[in-house]
Amino acid sequence: MFCPANCVTEFPCELYHVSHKVITSPDYIAKIYREQSQYPSLSRADVGPVITSQYGGSYSNISTEWTQQDLERNEIVKFCRQYIVFHDNKSIVYSGPSGNCTEIKGELLSQDSPSGEMKAVMRECSIKGEEKQFLEIWHRNRKIKSLNLTELKKHGKVYEDDQFGCLVWSHSETHLLYVAEKKRPKAESYFQSGSESTLLVDEDEVMKSAKKEDSVKGDQFVYYEDWGETLVTKATPVLCILDIEGNNVSVLESIPDSISPGQAFWAPNDTGVVFVGWWHEPFRLGLKYCRNRSTADANSFTMLCVFLYARSSLFYVDLTGGKCERLSSDSAAVCSPRLSPDLCRIVYLECEVYGPHQQCNKLCMYDWYTKKTTVVVDVVKRAKEDGFTGIYSTVLSHQCWSADSQRVLVSCAQKSRKDLIVVDTSTDQVTSLTSKSNMGSWCLLTIHRDLMVVSCSSPNCPPSLRVGFLPVSGSEDEMSWVTLEEAQTQPEIDWQILSFTPPPEEDNSQYPGLDYEAILLKPKDVTEKTKLPLIVNPHGGPHSVIVAEWLLSPAVFCSVGFGVLLVNYRGSIGYGQDSILSLPGNVGTQDVKDVQFAVESVLKQGGFDREKVVVTGGSHGGFLACHLIGQYPDFYKACAARNPVINLASMIGSTDIPDWCMVEAGFDYKTNTLLSPAMLEQMLNKSPIKHVTQVKAPVLLALGEDDRRVPNKQGLEYYKSLKAFNVPVRLLWYPDNNHSLSKVDAESDGFMNIVLWLIQHLSL
Numbered sequence: 001m002f003c004p005a006n007c008v009t010e011f012p013c014e015l016y017h018v019s020h021k022v023i024t025s026p027d028y029i030a031k032i033y034r035e036q037s038q039y040p041s042l043s044r045a046d047v048g049p050v051i052t053s054q055y056g057g058s059y060s061n062i063s064t065e066w067t068q069q070d071l072e073r074n075e076i077v078k079f080c081r082q083y084i085v086f087h088d089n090k091s092i093v094y095s096g097p098s099g100n101c102t103e104i105k106g107e108l109l110s111q112d113s114p115s116g117e118m119k120a121v122m123r124e125c126s127i128k129g130e131e132k133q134f135l136e137i138w139h140r141n142r143k144i145k146s147l148n149l150t151e152l153k154k155h156g157k158v159y160e161d162d163q164f165g166c167l168v169w170s171h172s173e174t175h176l177l178y179v180a181e182k183k184r185p186k187a188e189s190y191f192q193s194g195s196e197s198t199l200l201v202d203e204d205e206v207m208k209s210a211k212k213e214d215s216v217k218g219d220q221f222v223y224y225e226d227w228g229e230t231l232v233t234k235a236t237p238v239l240c241i242l243d244i245e246g247n248n249v250s251v252l253e254s255i256p257d258s259i260s261p262g263q264a265f266w267a268p269n270d271t272g273v274v275f276v277g278w279w280h281e282p283f284r285l286g287l288k289y290c291r292n293r294s295t296a297d298a299n300s301f302t303m304l305c306v307f308l309y310a311r312s313s314l315f316y317v318d319l320t321g322g323k324c325e326r327l328s329s330d331s332a333a334v335c336s337p338r339l340s341p342d343l344c345r346i347v348y349l350e351c352e353v354y355g356p357h358q359q360c361n362k363l364c365m366y367d368w369y370t371k372k373t374t375v376v377v378d379v380v381k382r383a384k385e386d387g388f389t390g391i392y393s394t395v396l397s398h399q400c401w402s403a404d405s406q407r408v409l410v411s412c413a414q415k416s417r418k419d420l421i422v423v424d425t426s427t428d429q430v431t432s433l434t435s436k437s438n439m440g441s442w443c444l445l446t447i448h449r450d451l452m453v454v455s456c457s458s459p460n461c462p463p464s465l466r467v468g469f470l471p472v473s474g475s476e477d478e479m480s481w482v483t484l485e486e487a488q489t490q491p492e493i494d495w496q497i498l499s500f501t502p503p504p505e506e507d508n509s510q511y512p513g514l515d516y517e518a519i520l521l522k523p524k525d526v527t528e529k530t531k532l533p534l535i536v537n538p539h540g541g542p543h544s545v546i547v548a549e550w551l552l553s554p555a556v557f558c559s560v561g562f563g564v565l566l567v568n569y570r571g572s573i574g575y576g577q578d579s580i581l582s583l584p585g586n587v588g589t590q591d592v593k594d595v596q597f598a599v600e601s602v603l604k605q606g607g608f609d610r611e612k613v614v615v616t617g618g619s620h621g622g623f624l625a626c627h628l629i630g631q632y633p634d635f636y637k638a639c640a641a642r643n644p645v646i647n648l649a650s651m652i653g654s655t656d657i658p659d660w661c662m663v664e665a666g667f668d669y670k671t672n673t674l675l676s677p678a679m680l681e682q683m684l685n686k687s688p689i690k691h692v693t694q695v696k697a698p699v700l701l702a703l704g705e706d707d708r709r710v711p712n713k714q715g716l717e718y719y720k721s722l723k724a725f726n727v728p729v730r731l732l733w734y735p736d737n738n739h740s741l742s743k744v745d746a747e748s749d750g751f752m753n754i755v756l757w758l759i760q761h762l763s764l
């Protein structure tokens, strides 16, 4: 591989950096993408029990799970690696890996038993071409049980997702709890050949025969409502319990029919089960959006957003009497209940129902014995002197309590960083463990007996694995980390967080004085005279955020020679509830102007070529990209959009989250609202299609055939309009892909097409 700047040294070379040409060779770009896609992400860590060695020292085994793109196999591979940490329960004495990586195949879920003696695995495998699900129990060096759940026919497929799914050992280690699809009666036609009932004359005989076959005639084509994007195979979850000794699976029957249960765990003493129940009447709204890995916007591996807006409560079902009671309010949305190590309290996240799809959460605590609920951390409207902006995490780590059951750890966005926060439940005090670090993003994987395992990264540094003991309360400043797995900083990437105050005419009169931020990535070591091309990328949501973490596409864009501006416009999460609430009703104007103001400010600083500015984005980020090329037609020289929202009025009838269209267009949502022409007009007026006649920039569209969130008809509507107005447009159509276009071939192909489209239309 030689330098694209035409010298004869190995790339990247000095000449490349000095002349600073954008790399235009597709092969070089693919090489950089391949290299940078090989940095794995941490997805999980577990800490084993503390073991005392024969020499008196204590140690814990840490097992980690990682994911990585495999471009050759066209899959995301999952693998594990073990580490050993010697410690004195307060500080780490020695640590290191205890073996090499091993790929994990076919595991849907897995969980060590509380004592660490056993492991349960939910496995899917194909036997003679048929998919089967097994529940396995492993003890020491052997598999002691393998139950064929498919053959057992007590329920449908097991839920492996992180919205509903779980696999939990009872405290006694005798039972396992999980979630599966409710068993559906077999459906057949009235005219199925071989159906004897048509030949039976006696009505009793007909009844008996129907019962025996356990099938329902005429139900073959009945529609089952599902839970929407990424949950399309999930309709009616049920809680299931395996009695390990008796090999018996029972499905809990006493949960009300109007509720879909999930995120379950065993109550203290195993007397019953605590779970989150989502109300699904009068109909289900798409529940979540998860792991955005697409290339048309910046978010790569770790952006995990589980929406928290659909009405849900915490429930307890008693296993002896079967009584099911509600433990939290019935007019809020809750998630992530976590039991303290002393089994006395449950913390969980709560926020308003409907409204923006991600909001500032409350951290609530339910006392198991007094049955009282307290709000430990309330909604933060605006950050105060301590800088804390509120809790935005929508998933708490499965283990998040300190050993003394007093403090809770939360990793969540704080403006454009992701920090690790400690909440003291006795004083309600919030302290950051990481705000002073130069790493942009910290994520708690687990905490066990105060030993924390975290992943941290920055836009120029892939995820690394660290461990450390939680300092005693009040000494959080003394936090020190030990690195178990180092990641290589990318020397060619520079990054910074920029802050913006909107000009007075753009201030929001209802929510005045709100600032916002952007993350700027730049190739390092460019000469002062160099004017770089700039890719502008607003995130989707709109109520999400891009934090300063390792992001594959921006890193590759930057290594290729582009500057990348990731804008967290007002309405993003992580900046206080007021910022979030400032946007609904103002989409297409406030967010668009925020992005434009950020770009203009960056251009004023110098270093970028104002004739070479392009815009990319996915979903609501695609909505903004299409707005920007319509409202500033001479400014942007090219555009690439992944599954963009084009027309709110035409999307409301087909998306899995119609409430989103209403809320963002400025209306309150009710399930029984009848749309009026005036409402549809307002939606149309706020949509990018309104400005399509102005567009000059060539547009690349990337659409997922199976997108339930922003149905591909949105992109097609734009495609046809652009063609009608003679704007250059290219459409990429990805079968077998949903909203995120995150299958390995779609993501890598999308990246290459986007970068080459930008290069072509900037004449680089």
Ligand SMILES: CSCC[C@H](NC=O)C(=O)N[C@@H](CO)C(=O)O
Residues within 6 Å of the ligand: 289, 292, 297, 305, 357, 539, 540, 541, 542, 544, 618, 619, 620, 621, 645, 655, 657, 660, 661, 709, 710, 739, 740
């Ligand atoms: C009716 S779709 C609205 C846009 C969408 N919001 C929620 O799903 C969106 O922008 N999604 C983002 C982030 O979740 C994305 O990048 O796909």
